[in-house]
Amino acid sequence: MVNIFFATTTLQLLNCIDEAKNYSASENILIFGKKHPNLDLKLIEEVKDFGTKYLFDYSMFDPFKRFLSLRRMMGSVKEIAQTENLKTVYFGNIYEMQQNYFFQHLSGKERIVLVDDGTLNLNFPDRIKNGYFIKGQKNLQYYKNLILYRYKGKDVNRPELFSIYKLDYPAELLRKNTYQNLFKDKKHNKDDNKVVLIGANWASYISSKQYIEILKKIWKMNQRKDIIYCPHPAENLNLLEESFNAWGFKTKKNSLGIEWYLINEADFIPSKIYSFSSSAMIVLDQFYKGKSDLFILPPLLKLGFNNLIVSYFKENRIGNFMDWNDIGIDHLEIVD
Structure with a gap:
């Protein structure tokens, strides 16, 4: 049983690291797309909480590169899904999380968790209702044909939310992130x-x-x-x-x-x-x-x-x- 952690920003990564500490490193797979060309991937490579790491150039300045990189990421997900028994899928970004070609590789039984995205989650209530994504929001037009919990007739689990923010989200699906694992060993x-x-x-x-x-x-x-x-x-x-x-x-x-x-x-x-x-x-x-x-x-x-x-x-x-x-x-x- 393995967990996939999908992140594209520092804050997403910090949340993923905090959550990954609840499992052994051998259970955790990190898929990290760097958005800024100056990002130092050596620091990512030194993170010990992930047994396997897939690192991609996810340029925010070149849409074509971004598209190709995302396809490569999803190719890795497909490979993992076909060879491993997926337990939980952690997403750091509600945009990437809705990519159609990701959900076709899930069985529908996986636990799905949204880790905190930082800049996007502040207006999270405008995009979520009762734990489900809403179609038709102006900033989600690109994904208007997909609702998270159903992909081409396939049911997937309602997403849990793991967030540092106080948000209006169903209590049974919301877990407040206090960075208890990330902070506990820091004795500054x-x-x-x-x-x-x-x-x-x-x-x-x-x-x-x-x-x-x-x-x-x-x-x-x-x-x-x-x-x-x-x-x-x-x-x-x-x-x-x-x-x-x-x-x-x-x-x-x-x-x-x-x-x-x-x-x-x-x-x-x-x-x-x-x-x-x-x-x-x-x-x-x-x-x-x-x-x-x-x-x-x-x-x-x-x-x-x-x-x-x-x-x-x-x-x-x-x-x-x-x-x-x-x-x-x-x-x-x-x-x-």
Whole structure:
């Protein structure tokens, strides 16, 4: 009996790792499609909770590559389904989970679990009703001919939901993820001198001059601290290098994301964490609750998902909210 874990993002992977720890590594098969070209697959290869790993280039920038890669992934699933006795199928993404050519390889008896997808699951209630996928949503038009629990007349189990979020989902199918397995072996010590600043994809929304002004204000508020800057994958650090050198910022790039770095690589608990309303704060709030002060800066784009994430932070009392006046910014032209 084996379990397949299907993931394409860092947060999905963290959820899969946490769940995989409930089984022996020999029972677990990881199918991981990297979305960003800079992703360091060596870190994935070092994950010990999966006996078998299939790694694919799942480029988010090239639709044709994405299609071919997904087909290769599904080919691996087909091979596994034909040679192994599948017990549970864990999906990290509700889009990929609905691919028609995946379900044709299932017997219908497998337990199906949605692990947390992070950015998609905040508007999960708009896509789910009573544990079933709804057809016809604008963002699901591509998959409108498929409802999860029925594929070409074949019944499959209703999906369970394993999530860090508080969502409106049938109680018998919902399991709250507290990262109990992922966190239990981490015995980091708090370092009052360390501050973490999570970067943003700012270049499309404000000028480098404005962004540097914001960072300078945060630096002045923590001048005697050791500030570690964790950049967004899309950031151009060359434009920030001169200021960082002047302020003594230390840059920590991690293609697997801030959650992975702080939980799996860092050996300290920072006194403060700042972010521009990053969804990573939801995970970090659970990991550092009562240990670090989390500060939520306004998002640099006030549309769509950013509105959802800010609302979720406020409803669930995650972090301390700051506005531009709190850090001494009088005027900032943010994209509406």
